Amino acid sequence: MEKRIFKDKAYSMLATMIKAMANSHRLEIVDLLGQGEKAVEEIANETSMSIANTSQHLQVLKAANLVEIRREGNFIYYKLGHEEIYQSWQMLRELGLKHMAEMEKLVNDFREKRNSLEALKMDDLLKRIKSKNVVILDVRPETEFKNGHIPGAINIPVEGLATRLKKLPKNKEYVAYCRGPFCVFADEAVQILTQKGFNAKRLGEGFPDWKMKGLPVEIIEE
Missing domain, CATH: 3.40.250.10 (Rhodanese-like domain)
Structure with missing residues (x-):
């Protein structure tokens, strides 16, 4: 693999993950899931969104491996995929508070x-x-x-x-x-x-x- 192709693919993969978080609603969801696992209905209520819109945002985060799901009966529960996801949000938040x-x-x-x-x-x-x-x-x-x-x-x-x-x-x-x-x-x-x-x-x-x-x-x- 040529080095230019390697770099393009590596940066593209990272851009896909960053793009998944580059939305005000999805950032709020990441912040909220920092408290622990929550059902779709809870997330919708906390973020003042419809369940349909909340589910769409959660699917974007899931596709980027930022959240994981657990099914229990008719309910679907979401949690952050790993601790580093909240840390990345935390660093972004602090950057904004300090420099904006x-x-x-x-x-x-x-x-x-x-x-x-x-x-x-x-x-x-x-x-x-x-x-x-x-x-x-x-x-x-x-x-x-x-x-x-x-x-x-x-x-x-x-x-x-x-x-x-x-x-x-x-x-x-x-x-x-x-x-x-x-x-x-x-x-x-x-x-x-x-x-x-x-x-x-x-x-x-x-x-x-x-x-x-x-x-x-x-x-x-x-």
Whole structure:
């Protein structure tokens, strides 16, 4: 094989894989599947797409070996093909946040309106995590919490947070986290908490980022 043919084929194969991710909906799906396996219906609901459109995007990702499927009765479940796929998304996301001024402004404007502009870095959380004064709130859905969470975190999905406030002591510092920098659950949680006089911040990153660092993870077995 001539070297030009070799290079053309190699770059073409990589371009096919990159093209599969080069879509806003499919990037969101990859981000979502970083939380764990999900049914098509769950993905459609989370991404505000029809089941038909969601299935089409998932088939594109599957054709590029980016996701795998598992069938259980009439349901089809999807998960990322391997851990490196989320890492590639993570690197792309960080590149955008660091070097695209428009993206930085978008994130800051959104968080400023929800009192969550001052996000806590993971290194800072690690320093505070042993303090009895810090409460770590996982505001993701319960199924995601059970699949893995930061040790010691308590799960209060954001849609039920307002009804649980009376049971939360106000003399604590609250750190809310969710799926990642583009997940709005933690921002909504901080907004709810601060409006009621709680000291609350969001974690800048999400649970997958915690896991990718090789930090301890708790799982709740059924």
